[in-house]
Amino acid sequence: MAVEADFAPRTTDLAYERRGAVAVVTFNRPDARNAMTWDMYQGLYDACAHVDEDERVRVLVLRGAGDKAFVAGTDIAQFRQFTTPQHFIDYETKQNRNIGRVEAVKKPTIAMIRGYAVGGGANIALACDLRIAATDAKLGVPIAKTLGNTVSIATLARIMSYVGPARTKELLFTARLIGAEEGKAAGVFNEVVEPERLEARTMELAEQIAANAPLTIRSVKEGVRRLLEHGRIEEAEDLVLMAYMSDDFREGVEAFLAKRVPNWRGR
Numbered sequence: 293m294a295v296e297a298d299f300a301p302r303t304t305d306l307a308y309e310r311r312g313a314v315a316v317v318t319f320n321r322p323d324a325r326n327a328m329t330w331d332m333y334q335g336l337y338d339a340c341a342h343v344d345e346d347e348r349v350r351v352l353v354l355r356g357a358g359d360k361a362f363v364a365g366t367d368i369a370q371f372r373q374f375t376t377p378q379h380f381i382d383y384e385t386k387q388n389r390n391i392g393r394v395e396a397v398k399k400p401t402i403a404m405i406r407g408y409a410v411g412g413g414a415n416i417a418l419a420c421d422l423r424i425a426a427t428d429a430k431l432g433v434p435i436a437k438t439l440g441n442t443v444s445i446a447t448l449a450r451i452m453s454y455v456g457p458a459r460t461k462e463l464l465f466t467a468r469l470i471g472a473e474e475g476k477a478a479g480v481f482n483e484v485v486e487p488e489r490l491e492a493r494t495m496e497l498a499e500q501i502a503a504n505a506p507l508t509i510r511s512v513k514e515g516v517r518r519l520l521e522h523g524r525i526e527e528a529e530d531l532v533l534m535a536y537m538s539d540d541f542r543e544g545v546e547a548f549l550a551k552r553v554p555n556w557r558g559r
Contacts (some may be wrong), residue, residue, distance in 0.1 A: 299342045302336035308339050313350040313502035314495065315343050319410045322358030328412050329369040336416075339392045345559060348470075352397055353494060354420060355404040359487065362403065362429075365411025368439070384444045387412070392446070394419040398510055400501050405429045406487060406495040410469065418450050418480075421513065424497065425481040425495035426490045430469040437467035453520055454480050497556065507535050507559035
């Protein structure tokens with residue numbers, strides 16, 4: 293499949309390419325286990341905005357370069373720049389903005405996890421819709437053993453939505469990491485595969501999703517988001533109408549009756 297680079301991140305530590313209907317963002321600092329710089333966070337934010345605007349893109353995949361890590365957190369050396377209380381408040385506010393942008397992408401997102409997804413890397417992975425992990429994957433936020441800082445309420449809520457309050461506290465209290473099989477059993481990882489199959493399986497899944505009706509997928513993603521945010525069932529007539537009043541729905545009906553494959557346009 294032809295690979296196109298039609299969006300240029302502000303830093304070479306982040307790479308963007310489009311493989312047909314699948315966009316791939318690569319965290320590209322393998323020598324630093326892909327630890328995130330401020331420019332990388334902003335580049336990720338910008339890439340998510342680009343994906344939302346590019347009608348050719350149906351699925352976004354996030355991955356780390358090399359075989360050691362998805363993302364090994366934020367580059368800790370940057371914290372030496374912080375000297376006032378406001379610096380730390382601003383950092384967590386920006387993190388909520390950046391990770392929240394991943395969560396808010398209108399199209400399905402998949403984290404392809406090899407090795408460590410820790411700290412900010414765990415947060416990025418959990419902000420994605422799906423996570424495909426290699427057998428060597430490890431995910432967690434070990435700050436009680438490393439930095440002695442804390443996480444935002446938004447981050448706690450994100451972790452709790454997957455593993456519940458008791459396991460969230462246990463993981464953060466002990467600073468331990470979840471391995472591949474535990475993560476799969478807990479629902480953190482959707483699939484676990486051998487490292488040599490990770491990319492092929494992730495792209496296979498991305499292309500399977502990309503072939504399906506975009507507005508159906510968008511309505512489901514937004515519906516789940518609202519349920520998690522509000523904790524109760526609410527009417528969502530806008531999502532119903534977005535799907536049923538679309539050209540895609542009319543195309544789906546005609547294609548079904550004609551026994552042919554529908555041509556989804558996301559409109």
